[in-house]
Amino acid sequence: MPFQCSxxxxxxxxxxxxCTKDAxxxxxxxxxxxxxxxxxxxxxxxEPAGMTVGSxxxxxxxxxxxxxxxxxxxxxPEPPHPPPDPDPEPVPEDGAEPFVW
Numbered sequence: 001m002p003f004q005c006s007x008x009x010x011x012x013x014x015x016x017x018x019c020t021k022d023a024x025x026x027x028x029x030x031x032x033x034x035x036x037x038x039x040x041x042x043x044x045x046x047e048p049a050g051m052t053v054g055s056x057x058x059x060x061x062x063x064x065x066x067x068x069x070x071x072x073x074x075x076x077p078e079p080p081h082p083p084p085d086p087d088p089e090p091v092p093e094d095g096a097e098p099f100v101w
Contacts, residue, residue: 007036 005012005024012024016035023035031041 002011002013003022006021007027010024012022014028016023016038017033018038021035027036029039029041032039
């Protein structure tokens with residue numbers, strides 16, 4: 001059922017993904033599916049050459065249905081552990097201070 005574009009009053013069958021106003025193909029961004037009033041993309045909207053695009057709802061459903069593959073990480077060998085710290089010099093048993101250089 002066609003509606004009227006809220007911006008130019010042309011026939012429209014799609015709505016803005018943000019404000020849900022009716023928008024024709026001339027006023028709906030292909031990248032973010034928002035009307036020209038709501039679109040924040042840096043790309044200028046251009047008039048499509050008779051191309052029809054599915055509704056915003058079908059685009060969101062298809063994007064949700066396709067799982068994104070997890071990137072496979074190669075198993076890297078663990079680096080060798082550093083050698084243990086040397087034991088500190090023993091303290092003399094008679095209570096005298098150890099000699100320090």
